Amino acid sequence: MTLDLRIFTEPQQGASYDDQLAVARTADELGYSAFFRSDHFLAMGGRDGLPGPTDSWTTLAGLARETSTIRLGTLVSSATFRHPGVLAIQVAQVDQMSGGRVELGLGAGWFEAEHAAYGIPFPAKRFGLLEEQLEILTGLWGTPVGETYSFQGAHYTVKDSPALPKPAQDRIPVIVGGNGLRRTPALAARFADEFNMSFPDVGSVAERVDVVRAACQDAGRDPESMVFSAALVLAVGKDDAQFERRAAAIGREPAELREHGVAGTVAEAVDTLSALREAGLSRVYLQTLDLQDLDHLELVASDVRPQLG
Template sequence: MELRVFTEPYHGATYDELLRATRHAEECGFDGFFVADHYHPMHFTDALPGPTDAWTTLAGLARETSTIRLGTLMSSATFRQPGALAVIAAQVDAMSGGRLELGLGAGWFALDHSAYGIPFPPPAERFERMEEQFQVITGLWATPPGEKFSYEGRHYRLTDSPALPKPVQRPRVPLIVGGRGPHRTPALAARYADEFNLPFTSPAQSAELYAGARAARAATGGPPLILSVCLGIAAGRTEAEIDTRLALLDEPSRLPPEEPLHGSPARIVDLLGEYADLGASRVYVRLRDLSDLDHLELLATEVAPQLRVKRS
């Protein structure tokens, strides 16, 4: 089971803080460093200096790291046009030497949109746009050099695109779809994604949603999906450390309710083992405090090795 870091810089972060955390995660041996793509804080206070743009951040991190994988959980389909996003992602993939992964979602947080003047269509249209974005992005990347790509959808139209640049990774950048929806989200993951991710779900809820995604994928005849989960984790060597980290994860917010995992490293290993038993091979650890680099080191030294031993 791989451990990746998931951060929420819309709560207020500088690029330098994100870079320090990313480099530390890389040094500790984490497999990836992923950023949420939101502009409005989920909590009820505005933290300075304010949000960062996910793709601007990833472009910088791509040049200032060397081995750790980078990506979004999730970019909203409402934020960018698919043709432009295909260009941006391909360039960041090249800037990183082929370490990018693209998580794409339909968009759900209305305040992102109203606060920054971004249109926010009804849910059905957002999912339609998300599916068309997958078709456009994968179509652009799959078009052979020298050929043109055209697309006629309900929401997007492309005519004779040169379909450049291409990502470094071939045949394309790995794609991630995630969410708690029982029908449309697993269906989209089955058709377009390499990985199906669940946000802050219990083992029982995860089991049900993983089963739906597996069934949808089997119906397409494609290879098995990578299954992953994003979790709040508060590990510590003492009760005081655990309580301090748990308090941040329990802070009131606009996010759906979640139950963070908390306890000693040994207890965290056991709790994560429940997800591994369901087939999850990746865990995105929610790092609420970018300055808490000791937490990353604790997870890397006392949790990650045990996960590898228990699941080998």
């Protein structure tokens, strides 16, 4: 099984649109399959976040017109940020603008401080919002042209929607993930094309894959139809010295990165990615935190990726 490598960025930590465009174009030219970004409005970990946040779907709309083949998406948009009808229109439009290259990662939201900073409501219970949003999004996109869509739930009501516009793709891939062992796998089995694990311990991946595969079977779905992926921080060097410089640039300790990320020398990165593939993953999102270091992407593309088969 080949391992699909994608670039995943965190622009809220400090990145302009042009910074993101440079990374997306470089990833496109180097043959990575996708450029994904987080959907956050506030920097974390003591960063100032300058020049300030950029909206994920506004950014992806721009990138849709300025890239050619790379797929584009969020890991993940928050159900608290947008009403599902508006999000359905936004995502479908960006999919049209990109010629059918968009994917949607959607989560319940967790970062209360960014909601407070921008006046966004942050309800205590959010899983129900996520479930209904997934129901509405897939329902709107899947309604045939000329028919209408309605939905009545505890959180949202949709009445006689024309369910337009339609995406360019027959189905926009939907990504659901999380650390829960019951509700989230069941939700993914109902709605998702891909189940994503956020920064897992490598040793836990196989068990978590099995849990989601069992949820698919319980839902009457073929587990082979689910893509399994993980997001892990990236810090790789040609040698220890280059790796340590890259670790310092993102404010992380080398030993911690080696334990929790795709990190170290090229050989170490290959070993980690190979172990993830053996555990059942077919895709890894490489969390790229230094968006100025485009040589980092080149190194992985030229020295790591060819060794993965």
